[in-house]
Amino acid sequence: MSITALQAPVTRNDAAISLAVDILAQRFGERCVRSQAIRMQHGHTTTWLPTQAPDAVVFALTTEEVAETVQVCAQHGVPVIPFGTGSSLEGHVNAPGGGISVDLSRMQAVLEVNAADMDCRVEAGVTRKQLNSYLRDTGLFFPIDPGADASLGGMAATRASGTNAVRYGTMKNAVLGLTVVTASGDIIHTGGRARKSSAGYDLTRLMIGSEGTLGIITELRLRLHGQPEAVSGGVCPFPTLEAACQAVILTIQCGLPVARIELLDPLQVRASNTYSKLELKETPTLFLEFHGTENGVKEQAELFAEIAQDQGGGPFVWATQAEERTKLWSARHDAYWSAFTLRPGAKGIATDVCVPISRLADCVGETQKDIEDAGLIAPIVGHVGDGNFHVLVLVDPDTPDEIKRAESFIERLNWRAIDMGGTCTGEHGVGQGKMKYMRKEHGGGVDMMRAIKQALDPLGIFNPGKIVPSQ
Amino acid sequence: MSITALQAPVTRNDAAISLAVDILAQRFGERCVRSQAIRMQHGHTTTWLPTQAPDAVVFALTTEEVAETVQVCAQHGVPVIPFGTGSSLEGHVNAPGGGISVDLSRMQAVLEVNAADMDCRVEAGVTRKQLNSYLRDTGLFFPIDPGADASLGGMAATRASGTNAVRYGTMKNAVLGLTVVTASGDIIHTGGRARKSSAGYDLTRLMIGSEGTLGIITELRLRLHGQPEAVSGGVCPFPTLEAACQAVILTIQCGLPVARIELLDPLQVRASNTYSKLELKETPTLFLEFHGTENGVKEQAELFAEIAQDQGGGPFVWATQAEERTKLWSARHDAYWSAFTLRPGAKGIATDVCVPISRLADCVGETQKDIEDAGLIAPIVGHVGDGNFHVLVLVDPDTPDEIKRAESFIERLNWRAIDMGGTCTGEHGVGQGKMKYMRKEHGGGVDMMRAIKQALDPLGIFNPGKIVPSQ
Numbered sequence: 001m002s003i004t005a006l007q008a009p010v011t012r013n014d015a016a017i018s019l020a021v022d023i024l025a026q027r028f029g030e031r032c033v034r035s036q037a038i039r040m041q042h043g044h045t046t047t048w049l050p051t052q053a054p055d056a057v058v059f060a061l062t063t064e065e066v067a068e069t070v071q072v073c074a075q076h077g078v079p080v081i082p083f084g085t086g087s088s089l090e091g092h093v094n095a096p097g098g099g100i101s102v103d104l105s106r107m108q109a110v111l112e113v114n115a116a117d118m119d120c121r122v123e124a125g126v127t128r129k130q131l132n133s134y135l136r137d138t139g140l141f142f143p144i145d146p147g148a149d150a151s152l153g154g155m156a157a158t159r160a161s162g163t164n165a166v167r168y169g170t171m172k173n174a175v176l177g178l179t180v181v182t183a184s185g186d187i188i189h190t191g192g193r194a195r196k197s198s199a200g201y202d203l204t205r206l207m208i209g210s211e212g213t214l215g216i217i218t219e220l221r222l223r224l225h226g227q228p229e230a231v232s233g234g235v236c237p238f239p240t241l242e243a244a245c246q247a248v249i250l251t252i253q254c255g256l257p258v259a260r261i262e263l264l265d266p267l268q269v270r271a272s273n274t275y276s277k278l279e280l281k282e283t284p285t286l287f288l289e290f291h292g293t294e295n296g297v298k299e300q301a302e303l304f305a306e307i308a309q310d311q312g313g314g315p316f317v318w319a320t321q322a323e324e325r326t327k328l329w330s331a332r333h334d335a336y337w338s339a340f341t342l343r344p345g346a347k348g349i350a351t352d353v354c355v356p357i358s359r360l361a362d363c364v365g366e367t368q369k370d371i372e373d374a375g376l377i378a379p380i381v382g383h384v385g386d387g388n389f390h391v392l393v394l395v396d397p398d399t400p401d402e403i404k405r406a407e408s409f410i411e412r413l414n415w416r417a418i419d420m421g422g423t424c425t426g427e428h429g430v431g432q433g434k435m436k437y438m439r440k441e442h443g444g445g446v447d448m449m450r451a452i453k454q455a456l457d458p459l460g461i462f463n464p465g466k467i468v469p470s471q
Numbered sequence: 472m473s474i475t476a477l478q479a480p481v482t483r484n485d486a487a488i489s490l491a492v493d494i495l496a497q498r499f500g501e502r503c504v505r506s507q508a509i510r511m512q513h514g515h516t517t518t519w520l521p522t523q524a525p526d527a528v529v530f531a532l533t534t535e536e537v538a539e540t541v542q543v544c545a546q547h548g549v550p551v552i553p554f555g556t557g558s559s560l561e562g563h564v565n566a567p568g569g570g571i572s573v574d575l576s577r578m579q580a581v582l583e584v585n586a587a588d589m590d591c592r593v594e595a596g597v598t599r600k601q602l603n604s605y606l607r608d609t610g611l612f613f614p615i616d617p618g619a620d621a622s623l624g625g626m627a628a629t630r631a632s633g634t635n636a637v638r639y640g641t642m643k644n645a646v647l648g649l650t651v652v653t654a655s656g657d658i659i660h661t662g663g664r665a666r667k668s669s670a671g672y673d674l675t676r677l678m679i680g681s682e683g684t685l686g687i688i689t690e691l692r693l694r695l696h697g698q699p700e701a702v703s704g705g706v707c708p709f710p711t712l713e714a715a716c717q718a719v720i721l722t723i724q725c726g727l728p729v730a731r732i733e734l735l736d737p738l739q740v741r742a743s744n745t746y747s748k749l750e751l752k753e754t755p756t757l758f759l760e761f762h763g764t765e766n767g768v769k770e771q772a773e774l775f776a777e778i779a780q781d782q783g784g785g786p787f788v789w790a791t792q793a794e795e796r797t798k799l800w801s802a803r804h805d806a807y808w809s810a811f812t813l814r815p816g817a818k819g820i821a822t823d824v825c826v827p828i829s830r831l832a833d834c835v836g837e838t839q840k841d842i843e844d845a846g847l848i849a850p851i852v853g854h855v856g857d858g859n860f861h862v863l864v865l866v867d868p869d870t871p872d873e874i875k876r877a878e879s880f881i882e883r884l885n886w887r888a889i890d891m892g893g894t895c896t897g898e899h900g901v902g903q904g905k906m907k908y909m910r911k912e913h914g915g916g917v918d919m920m921r922a923i924k925q926a927l928d929p930l931g932i933f934n935p936g937k938i939v940p941s942q
Binding site: 114115116117118119139158159160161165169170172173182186187188189190192193194195196197198199200201202203205206208209210214225226228229249252253254255257292293295296299303354355356357358385386387388421422423424425426427428429430434437438441442443444445446447448449451452453454455456467468 | 585586587588589590610629630631632636640641643644653657658659660661663664665666667668669670671672673674676677679680681685696697699700720723724725726728763764766767770774825826827828829856857858859892893894895896897898899900901905908909912913914915916917918919920922923925926927938939
């Protein structure tokens with residue numbers, strides 16, 4: 001697999017890198033690591049892009065250490081690539097021009113929790129599960145759930161979301177403010193503790209989704225939510241994809257505050273049945289979760305059951321018991337792993353797109369047909385309340401022709417989503433893998449992005465070869 | 472009143488302006504207006520900053536005409552100031568270096584409404600009330616309500632919000648995408664129709680709140696909401712400010728999805744009683760509104776009544792009848808006008824700040840004391856679910872000493888809010904009036920803002936002398 005077509009050429013300056021690594025090794029001692037294993041792990045990508053390892057990894061403990069590292073790299077014009085847990089999917093942590101990976105995973109302090117303001121301040125290396133464990137007894141929780149137990153810094157950097165974005169929004173909504181190390185090695189604070197502000201440019205939202213190309217996020221102030229008094233969940237089969245999507249549209253339209261509403265296509269249902277020992281009918285199926293008061297979740301579930309029935313769906317089986325719900329949602333969370341039961345030994349190429357919800361049935365339907373025509377095996381799951389869906393193409397890594405067919409399929413999927421008024425990525429981010437779709441999706445907006453990149457990182461040291469194509 | 476201290480010096484180039492005005496007059500004929508009355512109206516500010524009129528006003532009808540106007544101005548280095556309805560409060564539309572006001576108020580088309588996707592596309596001159604009239608029979612509505620019937624382009628440019636931001640968010644959340652004319656006169660489209668995207672820098676959020684200094688918004692794609700099945704509202708007196716604020720905190724904490732929760736201080740209650748013929752007790756008072764199902768709003772109101780009682784507040788009187796609710800909320804909306812009954816003939820200086828909700832009682836309490844100590848008359852109303860509140864200082868325009876005291880008071884209010892972890896403006900924006908607080912609030916973030924400004928508007932023609940201080 002070649003990714004040369006996917007990324008801007010990034011030149012490598014061996015002498016400068018070697019000098020910077022020496023300085024950092026002297027400064028950070030054992031926390032500046034040059035071993036092959038650690039370097040490879042830090043350029044590791046979870047899907048199909050080849051690894052491009054950095055020259056050294058600095059395990060930073062403080063914002064000031066990140067700033068120091070950036071200062072050294074700025075002085076020598078050496079690339080700096082921030083690293084959280086390495087769960088990104090589009091080659092975000094690759095080092096095409098070499099350089100220094102700044103690993104923030106040891107910055108794990110929860111610095112403040114303010115119950116009255118329902119916010120908290122954390123270091124960038126805290127993962128979402130760690131934060132929720134910490135919050136368990138406070139009555140509060142952090143809702144954004146991208147599946148992987150990603151670091152919160154990484155989740156902000158990629159504008160992550162997940163299953164309950166339909167109710168709680170994405171990282172764009174969850175972050176009140178950031179501490180950021182700039183490309184000159186300065187430390188700035190964006191946003192603040194107020195719930196809203198009209199005071200100047202929204203640097204917080206500019207950093208969110210910038211994937212380490214404009215700044216390195218070292219601390220986050222996050223908006224929390226009250227743990228719901230009651231939760232209920234359920235599963236509902238539909239005769240057709242169109243009926244399932246129409247039910248989703250009506251659910252959103254009538255203002256039903258559904259917390260999660262997820263589509264599994266028949267192939268994914270089969271995989272989940274096998275892996276998670278369920279006995280669901282192999283048909284387009286919605287998984288739902290409702291949050292609210294006891295009465296509220298009952299009312300929501302009843303209202304949804306009516307909507308589903310009107311579309312020929314059902315029966316809608318729902319449960320307020322935590323145990324049943326957990327089994328169901330574990331199955332949804334394990335969808336990625338379950339898919340491999342469809343083709344043991346295969347490698348998965350994960351991709352996501354997002355379209356206006358009115359086009360979702362069209363886009364998923366055309367995609368299913370394309371999968372069939374291309375002779376691929378690729379289950380689909382979707383955060384359908386947002387119009388976002390994932391395709392996991394299961395390929396034999398030793399069959400180049402199949403990989404080529406998978407790549408072509410993924411290209412067509414992205415063009416299709418953009419043609420339908422959608423986006424080439426709802427939540428995975430651009431990294432290296434999606435750069436080639438940026439011009440088509442954003443037109444002249446790409447030039448504005450490049451101008452911003454050049455203004456904030458004039459030396460081009462921050463995560464080069466990502467997001468903004470050179471043309 | 473002098474504003475020299477508040478703004479960056481903006482130099483004026485008479486020859487270039489004269490040339491640009493001639494070219495635009497030739498191009499736009501009667502839609503390029505140079506009359507004194509129209510010019511003064513377009514530099515008009517609704518509060519206390521002196522008017523700085525532009526040299527001509529171009530009434531644009533299309534995005535392309537805005538782009539043409541900008542191209543002419545870019546060629547001659549002449550300032551361009553976008554104008555919607557002129558309801559901004561901090562001198563946003565002033566022309567300190569002269570130049571061209573681009574009036575978008577005639578761009579009034581609702582271009583699309585997509586019921587399934589719950590979005591719409593409008594030209595920038597459509598006002599929020601016009602949009603809601605248009606939507607009346609669709610079952611959808613646009614929630615953001617800053618009081619004034621502002622243009623949607625202007626509301627995006629200033630990151631407006633208002634009474635129901637606590638439930639529906641601010642313009643930051645309401646906008647899916649924008650059409651923007653850049654400083655080189657190019658037209659770009661930001662965002663898209665998908666509900667979420669991780670594809671690149673968030674140019675939409677960068678434009679929102681940039682007050683015409685980075686681009687001119689000519690079209691907006693907006694997120695709509697379903698009209699609630701049921702609405703109920705009510706009013707609840709509290710013995711103290713602290714008790715009222717504590718009730719707000721508990722309401723938000725328990726996840727009660729209140730649509731509006733507004734504080735009136737005793738002075739404002741007195742003014743509203745007089746102006747709107749109410750008979751409320753002159754004590755800290757919350758106005759509330761709930762949206763949901765019939766059962767849902769009943770449950771919300773009952774839950775709030777309990778919370779209020781626990782804090783020593785109440786009785787909480789609530790009404791689902793539209794007539795009673797309308798009377799109450801008309802009184803809230805007329806708070807601005809009602810204030811003048813406290814001092815007929817006075818001029819109002821409106822300002823807003825926003826603090827973490829845990830500091831709201833402190834901040835309002837200290838502010839009330841400061842008002843008293845300064846010998847001023849200044850009622851307070853607040854969007855307290857967000858920690859945002861407004862002070863309207865009623866001054867005698869012919870008493871310079873009083874104006875000076877009011878200015879000093881407003882300065883102290885802004886420093887106080889920032890010291891409490893808040894912001895110098897929750898929703899009015901920076902304009903000229905709040906520039907002096909930017910460095911204190913954002914520190915090195917101001918330098919990043921300046922770098923962005925220079926990158927996207929290298930000639931400095933877009934609304935010069937606003938937002939970003941020169942130091």
